[in-house]
Each structure stands twice: as structure tokens, then as C-alpha cells.
Amino acid sequence: MLMRTSRGLLEDVEAALKAAGLPPLAWYDVLLELEKAGNEGMRPFELKNRLLLPQYGTSRLLDRMVTAGLVDRQDCEDDGRGQIVSISDSGRETRASMWPVYGKVLVTRIGAKLTPEEAIQLARLLSKI
Amino acid sequence: MLMRTSRGLLEDVEAALKAAGLPPLAWYDVLLELEKAGNEGMRPFELKNRLLLPQYGTSRLLDRMVTAGLVDRQDCEDDGRGQIVSISDSGRETRASMWPVYGKVLVTRIGAKLTPEEAIQLARLLSKI
DNA sequence: CCTATGTCGATGCAGTTGCATCTATATTGA
DNA sequence: TCAATATAGATGCAACTGCATCGACATAGG
Numbered sequence: 001m002l003m004r005t006s007r008g009l010l011e012d013v014e015a016a017l018k019a020a021g022l023p024p025l026a027w028y029d030v031l032l033e034l035e036k037a038g039n040e041g042m043r044p045f046e047l048k049n050r051l052l053l054p055q056y057g058t059s060r061l062l063d064r065m066v067t068a069g070l071v072d073r074q075d076c077e078d079d080g081r082g083q084i085v086s087i088s089d090s091g092r093e094t095r096a097s098m099w100p101v102y103g104k105v106l107v108t109r110i111g112a113k114l115t116p117e118e119a120i121q122l123a124r125l126l127s128k129i
Numbered sequence: 130m131l132m133r134t135s136r137g138l139l140e141d142v143e144a145a146l147k148a149a150g151l152p153p154l155a156w157y158d159v160l161l162e163l164e165k166a167g168n169e170g171m172r173p174f175e176l177k178n179r180l181l182l183p184q185y186g187t188s189r190l191l192d193r194m195v196t197a198g199l200v201d202r203q204d205c206e207d208d209g210r211g212q213i214v215s216i217s218d219s220g221r222e223t224r225a226s227m228w229p230v231y232g233k234v235l236v237t238r239i240g241a242k243l244t245p246e247e248a249i250q251l252a253r254l255l256s257k258i
Numbered sequence: 259c260c261t262a263t264g265t266c267g268a269t270g271c272a273g274t275t276g277c278a279t280c281t282a283t284a285t286t287g288a
Numbered sequence: 289t290c291a292a293t294a295t296a297g298a299t300g301c302a303a304c305t306g307c308a309t310c311g312a313c314a315t316a317g318g
Contacts, residue, residue, distance in 0.1 A: 001255045006135035008181065009258070025132075045266060052137065057305070059267055081266040081313045113257050122254045126130045128242050129138070174296060186275070188297055210283045210296040 013105045020101050023094065026053075027065060028102060031095035034071065034087035041086025043076065070094055142234045149230050152223065155182075156194060157231060160224035163200065163216035170215025172205065199223055 013025055029051055048058040062085055065071040070091035076082035142154055158180055177187040191214055194200040199220035205211035
């Protein structure tokens with residue numbers, strides 16, 4: 001049930017984003033992390049750890065986002081192997097415009113079907129897993 | 130949180146199946162449906178409706194499963210456009226060998242972390258969505 | 259200092275997915 | 289009956305994913 005539920009939800013969110021001409025959900029997660037990281041940005045491997053993405057996935061996702069101008073990438077001074085990625089102004093705007101679309105699907109798919117107490121309880125149960 | 134939880138669970142299941150030299154989880158769902166459908170099998174579009182898969186995804190998934198010998202495909206007599214797919218003996222065996230691997234991950238990831246009452250409650254909440 | 263090993267990130271390749279479109283057959287209705 | 293439309297399933301193409309591996313730099317141990 002968990003699988004079916006979340007897959008359906010995911011598809012709805014992706015479809016809503018696409019219909020609004022916005023990037024996929026994974027980009028939202030990245031933008032949110034980078035926004036939280038502030039101006040100093042963060043290392044790709046840290047992003048990978050936070051979002052539990054595979055290393056190669058992170059590398060290529062960042063590639064695309066840099067190309068799209070949502071993320072800035074610069075060489076890391078402390079570590080010659082590494083780099084620092086940070087969100088651009090355009091990235092901030094994009095994230096902001098994604099949120100209402102994302103949120104609306106969640107509200108209509110979850111908020112409308114569960115009472116607030118149930119939603120809290122669901123969150124509590126899921127967090128234990 | 131729902132997304133993160135289910136994605137992690139999914140990855141664990143896929144990894145366990147792969148480690149056991151077994152096909153991916155989607156194949157399990159198909160095999161289970163076909164096994165329930167019995168000897169008459171079922172139409173691909175019906176499978177697509179039940180599993181909520183895209184049409185092209187169903188077509189290609191069945192291609193691979195037929196190639197792997199887990200599914201039999203024959204032309205449909207009633208409808209010249211259509212076909213009938215059904216599970217083969219090998220498919221039944223494969224599904225049977227997948228179940229314990231699948232189940233074990235669920236038990237260790239869910240059963241071990243939630244009490245039976247919590248699990249029931251979780252299922253109830255998810256079913257409302 | 260130098261070699262061995264570990265970590266960071268990139269990439270070639272094969273397999274998979276999404277999208278749009280196609281062919282073939284079925285159904286509807288004038 | 290025949291044209292218009294709808295449905296079943298396949299497929300070319302571009303994008304994306306997983307896997308294995310690579311090259312570059314970092315760090316530890318002798």
C-alpha cells in the first residue's frame with residue numbers, strides 16, 4: 001500500500017509540475033537544500049548524503065541544474081578534488097514557483113482526506129520507519 | 130516524508146532482489162496479477178489498468194517478461210488487435226522465490242519498527258489517501 | 259618524502275522511461 | 289455499408305538511470 005500510494009502521489013506531483021512548465025520534483029529537493037545552505041553553498045557529496053542520492057545521480061543532476069542556470073558551481077579552495085554548489089537567484093525563484101504547485105497536490109491528495117490529527121499520526125508512524 | 134520513506138524502502142527491496150539474482154519488483158506485481166488471473170490469463174490493457182502502468186510501459190515490460198520466459202503471450206481470438214498474457218510455470222516459480230526476499234525486507238523495515246497496532250493504523254491511514 | 263589507499267566527482271555504456279506517433283482492428287452512426 | 293472515430297498495442301527517439309570505472313587530489317604509514 002505504501003508503495004502504491006506514494007507512487008501515485010509522485011506521479012500527480014510530477015504531472016502538475018510538468019503541466020506548469022516547471023522542473024521535476026528532484027530539482028525542488030536540491031534547490032531547497034541549497035537554499036537552506038545559504039550563500040556558502042555546499043559540497044556535492046554533502047547534498048548526496050542529505051538527499052540519499054547516488055553519487056553519479058548527484059553529479060548529473062547538478063550538471064543539468066547548472067546548465068539551466070539554477071545552480072552555481074565553483075571549484076573548492078580547500079580541496080582540489082571538490083567543488084561548491086550554491087543556489088542562484090533564478091534557482092530561488094524557480095523553487096518559489098514550484099512550491100505552490102507541489103503544495104496544492106499534497107493538500108488535495110492528503111489534506112482533504114485526512115483530518116489534521118490523522119495527518120500528524122501518519123507523519124509520526126512514517127518517521128519511525 | 131512519505132516520499133522519502135517509500136523511496137528508501139523501494140531501493141532496499143530492489144537491492145535485495147538484485148542481490149538474490151531476481152528480477153525487479155515491478156515483475157513481481159505483474160506475476161502476482163497474472164497468477165490471480167489463472168489459466169485464462171488477461172489482456173495487457175487490463176493489467177495496465179490494475180497496476181496503473183502506462184501503456185507503453187506495460188507493452189515493453191511484457192516483452193521482457195515473455196523473453197525471459199516468465200509470461201506467455203498469445204493472440205486474442207475475440208479481438209484481432211489484442212492478445213492474452215498468462216503466467217508460465219517458470220513465472221510461478223520466480224514469483225514464489227521473490228516473495229520471501231520481498232517479504233523479509235518489509236518485515237525488517239516495517240515489522241521491526243512498528244507494533245502490530247501501529248502497522249494496522251498506518252495501513253488504515255494510507256488506504257484513505 | 260613516497261608509496262598505498264581512500265575520497266571526490268565525472269563518464270562510457272547498456273538498459274529503462276516518457277512522449278509522440280503509428281498500425282491494425284473494432285465500434286458507432288449516418 | 290461506409291466513413292468517422294475510438295481502442296489495443298508497438299515503436300523511434302530523446303532523456304534519464306544504474307553500473308562500473310576512471311582520473312585527480314588527499315591522507316596515512318613506513
